[in-house]
Amino acid sequence: xxxxxxxxxxxxxxxxxxxxxxxxxxxxxxxxxxxxxxxxxxxxxxxxxxxxxxxxxxxxxxxxxxxxxxxxxxxxxxxxxxxxxxxxxxxxxxxxxxxxxxxxxxxxxxxxxxxxxxxxxxxxxxxxxxxxxxxxxxxxxxxxxxxxxxxxxxxxxxxxxxxxxxxxxxxxxxxxxxxxxxxxxxxxxxxxxxxxxxxxxxxxxxxxxxxxxxxxxxxxxxxxxxxxxxxxxxxxxxxxxxxxxxxxxxxxxxxxxxxxxxxxxxxxxxxxxxxxxxxxxxxxxxxxxxxxxxxxxxxxxxxxxxxxxx
Amino acid sequence: xxxxxxxxxxxxxxxxxxxxxxxxxxxxxxxxxxxxxxxxxxxxxxxxxxxxxxxxxxxxxxxxxxxxxxxxxxxxxxxxxxxxxxxxxxxxxxxxxxxxxxxxxxxxxxxxxxxxxxxxxxxxxxxxxxxxxxxxxxxxxxxxxxxxxxxxxxxxxxxxxxxxxxxxxxxxxxxxxxxxxxxxxxxxxxxxxxxxxxxxxxxxxxxxxxxxxxxxxxxxxxxxxxxxxxxxxxxxxxxxxxxxxxxxxxxxxxxxxxxxxxxxxxxxxxxxxxxxxxxxxxxxxxxxxxxxxxxxxxxxxxxxxxxxxxxxxxxxxxxxxxxxxxxxxxxxxxxxxxxxxxxxxxxxxxxxxxxxxxxxxxxxxxxxxxxxxxxxxxxxxxxxxxxxxxxxxxxxxxxxxxxxxxxxxxxxxxxxxxxxxxxx
Numbered sequence: 001x002x003x004x005x006x007x008x009x010x011x012x013x014x015x016x017x018x019x020x021x022x023x024x025x026x027x028x029x030x031x032x033x034x035x036x037x038x039x040x041x042x043x044x045x046x047x048x049x050x051x052x053x054x055x056x057x058x059x060x061x062x063x064x065x066x067x068x069x070x071x072x073x074x075x076x077x078x079x080x081x082x083x084x085x086x087x088x089x090x091x092x093x094x095x096x097x098x099x100x101x102x103x104x105x106x107x108x109x110x111x112x113x114x115x116x117x118x119x120x121x122x123x124x125x126x127x128x129x130x131x132x133x134x135x136x137x138x139x140x141x142x143x144x145x146x147x148x149x150x151x152x153x154x155x156x157x158x159x160x161x162x163x164x165x166x167x168x169x170x171x172x173x174x175x176x177x178x179x180x181x182x183x184x185x186x187x188x189x190x191x192x193x194x195x196x197x198x199x200x201x202x203x204x205x206x207x208x209x210x211x212x213x214x215x216x217x218x219x220x221x222x223x224x225x226x227x228x229x230x231x232x233x234x235x236x237x238x239x240x241x242x243x244x245x246x247x248x249x250x251x252x253x254x255x256x257x258x259x260x261x262x263x264x265x266x267x268x269x270x271x272x273x274x275x276x277x278x279x280x281x282x283x284x285x286x287x288x289x290x291x292x293x294x295x296x297x298x299x300x301x302x303x304x305x306x307x308x309x310x
Numbered sequence: 311x312x313x314x315x316x317x318x319x320x321x322x323x324x325x326x327x328x329x330x331x332x333x334x335x336x337x338x339x340x341x342x343x344x345x346x347x348x349x350x351x352x353x354x355x356x357x358x359x360x361x362x363x364x365x366x367x368x369x370x371x372x373x374x375x376x377x378x379x380x381x382x383x384x385x386x387x388x389x390x391x392x393x394x395x396x397x398x399x400x401x402x403x404x405x406x407x408x409x410x411x412x413x414x415x416x417x418x419x420x421x422x423x424x425x426x427x428x429x430x431x432x433x434x435x436x437x438x439x440x441x442x443x444x445x446x447x448x449x450x451x452x453x454x455x456x457x458x459x460x461x462x463x464x465x466x467x468x469x470x471x472x473x474x475x476x477x478x479x480x481x482x483x484x485x486x487x488x489x490x491x492x493x494x495x496x497x498x499x500x501x502x503x504x505x506x507x508x509x510x511x512x513x514x515x516x517x518x519x520x521x522x523x524x525x526x527x528x529x530x531x532x533x534x535x536x537x538x539x540x541x542x543x544x545x546x547x548x549x550x551x552x553x554x555x556x557x558x559x560x561x562x563x564x565x566x567x568x569x570x571x572x573x574x575x576x577x578x579x580x581x582x583x584x585x586x587x588x589x590x591x592x593x594x595x596x597x598x599x600x601x602x603x604x605x606x607x608x609x610x611x612x613x614x615x616x617x618x619x620x621x622x623x624x625x626x627x628x629x630x631x632x633x634x635x636x637x638x639x640x641x642x643x644x645x646x647x648x649x650x651x652x653x654x655x656x657x658x659x660x661x662x663x664x665x666x667x668x669x670x671x672x673x674x675x676x677x678x679x680x681x682x683x684x685x686x687x688x689x690x691x692x693x694x695x696x697x698x699x700x701x702x703x704x705x706x707x708x709x710x711x712x713x714x715x716x717x718x719x720x721x722x723x724x725x726x727x728x729x730x731x732x733x734x
Contacts, residue, residue: 172556
């Protein structure tokens with residue numbers, strides 16, 4: 001015989017009396033919705049509406065300042081037929097995958113280091129967070145000077161130390177330009193990983209490390225068999241966020257190279273911006289931006305399923 | 311005594327008139343807003359804010375708000391204004407934007423006609439940029455020319471006392487200068503102006519063009535284009551260095567003022583900054599027209615103007631302000647404050663005293679005769695903007711300089727242009 005749990009006692013509204021605000025707030029269901037409402041409204045206004053409007057635009061031939069004409073998937077078909085689009089796709093994936101791996105490794109190393117006890121630890125933590133705190137556009141302008149052929153501090157150091165006779169063309173060479181934007185994105189993104197993973201590391205009980213040490217586990221073994229399994233869920237969540245942010249990164253590429261030289265660093269968001277805002281093709285621009293969607297959705301679904309299984 | 315019938319007639323007629331012309335029926339606005347891309351010439355912006363706007367307020371009681379937008383961002387701002395139908399009612403336009411935003415801008419033909427009549431008429435080529443379907447959609451105040459900026463002392467060092475007249479002669483001078491450690495630096499990256507500023511004129515001067523006049527036939531795949539591409543590759547390899555492939559608009563200014571390059575294509579802002587901050591460089595900097603090729607000499611047309619957004623609550627008041635602003639008394643003083651950075655299209659200003667302040671700017675005035683819009687000789691509409699936004703011509707040249715074959719880069723450009731112009 002199954003036993004159903006007794007329902008939570010809830011005061012029934014008195015028949016014939018209007019429900020007061022206090023009474024409403026005491027009802028768990030109503031209270032939950034009241035608390036959720038600001039967030040939901042915010043998401044509807046600033047995420048859902050632009051998203052669905054973007055889909056609506058992408059299905060139209062919609063020049064700026066003119067009425068749109070429904071064209072179905074024609075914008076997507078046009079994009080798929082462009083050589084530049086495939087170059088943009090390749091660039092976006094290379095940019096995202098390489099920076100994600102670098103940020104993951106760098107961020108984990110940073111978290112492990114700043115989790116140790118040493119003098120001036122708090123100061124070091126604060127300094128390491130700076131790249132993430134400084135507005136992206138400001139730090140990118142600083143990087144512009146670092147990569148500038150005339151004023152590059154990297155080139156100056158390389159030439160002065162006699163490692164090279166002439167400086168590198170950081171933003172003029174197609175490969176180095178991609179390397180440059182990857183370096184800047186990694187520099188900026190590592191603290192996000194570092195501080196989030198540090199929070200995870202601090203939840204690990206020292207008893208576990210002590211027990212492992214007593215069993216004879218080396219530092220490496222403690223990392224692989226104690227640390228990593230415990231922070232794995234955080235690692236996955238932070239990676240998921242990072243992939244989404246990097247896919248949609250605009251400021252670094254736009255300010256440093258604007259997609260050049262010859263589209264060598266053009267990514268989806270900068271290309272969509274150029275098409276929509278500079279080219280006046282709002283429908284095509286929206287379509288270019290939305291081509292990100294399947295890849296991002298796949299990442300989210302895979303990671304969400306993995307987390308659920310865990 | 312007014313009869314009931316007369317009263318009703320007058321009231322209904324007045325009401326109908328008010329309904330048909332809401333702008334006029336309402337009282338004069340308390341304020342209006344003008345959105346402008348920040349000028350490279352600070353005194354130009356300052357003159358508007360400190361002199362023109364207060365003068366107009368004193369005269370009419372209407373406050374004029376001035377909203378500056380950072381350089382290179384005006385197109386984005388204009389897009390948001392026109393799309394959302396909100397924001398400043400008087401907007402800054404450039405290049406071919408009156409064509410792009412045609413339906414979001416008010417017809418100002420009447421004001422243009424009056425100004426032209428008072429100030430000697432408009433230059434012919436300005437019509438291509440601002441007249442859409444026979445209606446003036448913007449009132450031009452000047453052109454930002456893209457010309458050759460060069461170091462006279464270094465050119466003299468290699469025996470070149472006069473700026474070369476042809477691209478081949480400029481290449482010859484550049485070879486000598488590069489050997490001396492003074493390379494050229496012409497932008498080939500994804501900037502917004504200094505790349506198009508010399509690459510379109512180079513293409514045209516060899517006889518190449520994106521499309522025919524109708525825009526229905528893509529004509530980029532031609533021997534003339536191939537010659538321009540081949541020349542550009544030699545010009546890059548023999549006079550420049552790899553960085554220019556990734557340059558945006560700030561880089562050539564920095565390189566020139568950092569004494570890294572001896573020649574570039576730019577507006578007159580380099581000289582303005584040099585005179586102010588690097589006087590020694592200012593003394594040895596000069597301007598010249600773009601060199602000519604086998605098919606002539608060309609420059610890029612970049613018409614700066616004011617338009618009235620269609621959502622303007624009081625179009626008549628906005629027109630009245632522009633009428634006042636373009637009156638000789640105001641416009642002449644404003645252009646003078648701009649250090650001849652803007653070459654006006656009004657014939658009465660062909661010999662304006664502002665040109666005497668700095669004779670080195672005279673080539674910018676002279677260049678108006680040979681200036682064309684990006685898509686020339688094709689139509690300057692949406693397809694032209696898409697081609698510019700996709701850097702079709704810039705990347706065609708840049709890829710050739712990087713090492714791709716002439717045939718391949720032209721084929722890619724032709725394929726892109728066919729897709730943009732929706733032709734086979």
